[in-house]
Amino acid sequence: MSKAMLQSMPQTMYDKIWANHTVEERAGGTALLYIDKHLVHEVTSPQAFDGMRAAGRSIHRPDSIIAVPDHNVPTKDRHLPNPDPMSTAQLTALEANVKEFGLNYIPMDDKRQGIVHVVGPEQGFTQPGVTLVCGDSHTSTHGAFGALAFGIGTSEVEHVMATQTLQLKKARNMRVTVTGSLPLGCSAKDVALAIIAEIGTAGGTGYVIEYAGPVIEDLSMEGRMTLCNMSIEAGARAGLVAPDGKTFAYLKGRPYAPGDDQWDAAVAYWQELPSDHDAKFDKEVTIDGNAIVPLVTWGTSPEDVAPVTGCVPFVAEFEAEAKQEAVIKSLEYMGLSEGQLIKDIAVDRVFIGSCTNSRIEDMREAAAVIKGRHVADRIIEAMIVPGSGLVKLQAEEEGLDKIFTDAGFQWRDPGCSMCLAMNPDKAGAGEHVASTSNRNFVGRQGPGARTHLVSPAMAAAAAIAGHFVDVRDFIRGSS
Amino acid sequence: MQKFTKLSSIATPFPRVNVDTDIIIPAKHLKSIKRTGFGEHAFETVRFDSEGAPIEGNVFDCERYKDANILITGDNFGCGSSREHAPWAISELGFRCIVAPSFADIFSGNCVKNGILTVELPQGDVDALVLAAEAGHEIHIDLEEQTVLCQNAKYDFEYNAAHKEMLMAGLDEVGQTLRASKAIGSYEQKQKAATPWLFTAD
Numbered sequence A: 001m002s003k004a005m006l007q008s009m010p011q012t013m014y015d016k017i018w019a020n021h022t023v024e025e026r027a028g029g030t031a032l033l034y035i036d037k038h039l040v041h042e043v044t045s046p047q048a049f050d051g052m053r054a055a056g057r058s059i060h061r062p063d064s065i066i067a068v069p070d071h072n073v074p075t076k077d078r079h080l081p082n083p084d085p086m087s088t089a090q091l092t093a094l095e096a097n098v099k100e101f102g103l104n105y106i107p108m109d110d111k112r113q114g115i116v117h118v119v120g121p122e123q124g125f126t127q128p129g130v131t132l133v134c135g136d137s138h139t140s141t142h143g144a145f146g147a148l149a150f151g152i153g154t155s156e157v158e159h160v161m162a163t164q165t166l167q168l169k170k171a172r173n174m175r176v177t178v179t180g181s182l183p184l185g186c187s188a189k190d191v192a193l194a195i196i197a198e199i200g201t202a203g204g205t206g207y208v209i210e211y212a213g214p215v216i217e218d219l220s221m222e223g224r225m226t227l228c229n230m231s232i233e234a235g236a237r238a239g240l241v242a243p244d245g246k247t248f249a250y251l252k253g254r255p256y257a258p259g260d261d262q263w264d265a266a267v268a269y270w271q272e273l274p275s276d277h278d279a280k281f282d283k284e285v286t287i288d289g290n291a292i293v294p295l296v297t298w299g300t301s302p303e304d305v306a307p308v309t310g311c312v313p314f315v316a317e318f319e320a321e322a323k324q325e326a327v328i329k330s331l332e333y334m335g336l337s338e339g340q341l342i343k344d345i346a347v348d349r350v351f352i353g354s355c356t357n358s359r360i361e362d363m364r365e366a367a368a369v370i371k372g373r374h375v376a377d378r379i380i381e382a383m384i385v386p387g388s389g390l391v392k393l394q395a396e397e398e399g400l401d402k403i404f405t406d407a408g409f410q411w412r413d414p415g416c417s418m419c420l421a422m423n424p425d426k427a428g429a430g431e432h433v434a435s436t437s438n439r440n441f442v443g444r445q446g447p448g449a450r451t452h453l454v455s456p457a458m459a460a461a462a463a464i465a466g467h468f469v470d471v472r473d474f475i476r477g478s479s
Numbered sequence B: 001m002q003k004f005t006k007l008s009s010i011a012t013p014f015p016r017v018n019v020d021t022d023i024i025i026p027a028k029h030l031k032s033i034k035r036t037g038f039g040e041h042a043f044e045t046v047r048f049d050s051e052g053a054p055i056e057g058n059v060f061d062c063e064r065y066k067d068a069n070i071l072i073t074g075d076n077f078g079c080g081s082s083r084e085h086a087p088w089a090i091s092e093l094g095f096r097c098i099v100a101p102s103f104a105d106i107f108s109g110n111c112v113k114n115g116i117l118t119v120e121l122p123q124g125d126v127d128a129l130v131l132a133a134e135a136g137h138e139i140h141i142d143l144e145e146q147t148v149l150c151q152n153a154k155y156d157f158e159y160n161a162a163h164k165e166m167l168m169a170g171l172d173e174v175g176q177t178l179r180a181s182k183a184i185g186s187y188e189q190k191q192k193a194a195t196p197w198l199f200t201a202d
């Protein structure tokens, strides 16, 4: 195909970003793709740095990297020695490596420190039209800005450091359109769960998902990040939302965003990024946004979703035999029975945080429900973990911390926390956790822990009631 | 990465089938932050008893095979997880070439990345090489010619052309991509003009 023809063909946003970053076409639909931005954290980077050192290589563009510790950091008592020697080793290694290789670094005691996927956007590092990678699968989060962002493995981390490129095969285009407008009591998390429930955890495999439609346009940047964050749970390595006025307004003035002298040129470039109106997608899915309700997962796969007003499904409702077996296993692990009302599931622990839901808007959403109420007696621990030090400061400025602590919630320091059992924040075996994170896999929040994925408002309501409740009743009740 | 063209060495015979990555390097040793230091735990269950005491006469520690750079082993070597720690560990024991009837896919891919040649030969030939290794005969590997010579016998082997190129040139994946440095450089020049805000540091 000639170049002129290619250019006249309508393109999706993904096609455009891919084309803009192709250094060399390779055989079989692969290309050497240029990587603009690279976020680094303590868990997946030490061996990459080690490999660089062993081969005597230098980092191609140190300016393309921000390093920040998040997975292993304790969320309280940070002045005390870290109880886990392994975490300490990784944290110390990161610090030594960034020094040796001369990288931008946000240390643990910096007020900007936090989860990579909260910090990147907050610093204006994440921008429309860029390629952005990180050794973490939830890098899809950054797609909220119209950035092609995806997670990579340790040897790829090294490859990007040394060459600023990756050899990749192009994915196919999928568009998920959410029509209508989001009902009261629902937020981006419910949209994400509704999409995964609809297409399944393999529905996006091999695709990059572009989210479109009025519900997506109405979402704040924070909401779009929540949505793109869970693209990986829908099987897609990356998600995208077209940049618009909200995106530009969010970025303006942030430390790593284009400065005043380049702002207009950048915006002009960004405005060319959205998919052409007649672009062809390999797969299209439409979801009725008006029909979305607050959702709760009951199983050990993010597609195991039920409306809060519904019940745990019956095994016979599933057609595929493999899924039936998986459901039987899940229910056993979760300690739930077929047909049990979701509202009857008692909650033992509550976690509001993670790269899915730890931004200021999530804090406000939780605070609106919590204000003037108190955590139920049966709750062992209810914690709110802001995604970054800046989110924490902002929340405190707004007095949200006071609302939380008055209600009996713990207000922690930023980090991945109970999203994964890699730091001191864990749930006990058999405990039901109302969690705003993204994965409800077996043992994810601690051996034997039972995770239920929900929105911040739903997690807050569950903490107060001691079991799942329809947050819409709370909202109606308080107004 | 060290180039691989020819290798002459005595060999360690380890004719066990289905040696998985957990045997090569047990999962409990993966929590390191380095890619070195795995050699001491490589083949741990073969080399040490449950108390941690060295097992007398195991092929990996005995004097006889101390200088071996070649490992002769059994079918389906390297099956299990995708961990790159397995070739790292093997490399640290001094092996640069492994001969077996077959290898797990991901494992042989990971070997190339780490400069290790995996040679597949029919079971009968491998059996003969095991005997030769036990007798202390030198084995000669020639990657260019794709041959294994031992005493008077010559064995031809098949090998992936791209992998051969990487090993012979001493290039890992990064090294291979760095061959496109010029293209990367001119791409950057072009982008600096199109999106200067992404190149503020220089």
Ligand code: SF4
Pocket: A070, A071, A115, A116, A117, A136, A138, A354, A355, A356, A415, A416, A419, A420, A437, A438
């Ligand atoms: S919050 Fe959870 S999902 Fe997000 S980066 Fe941390 S561990 Fe990964």
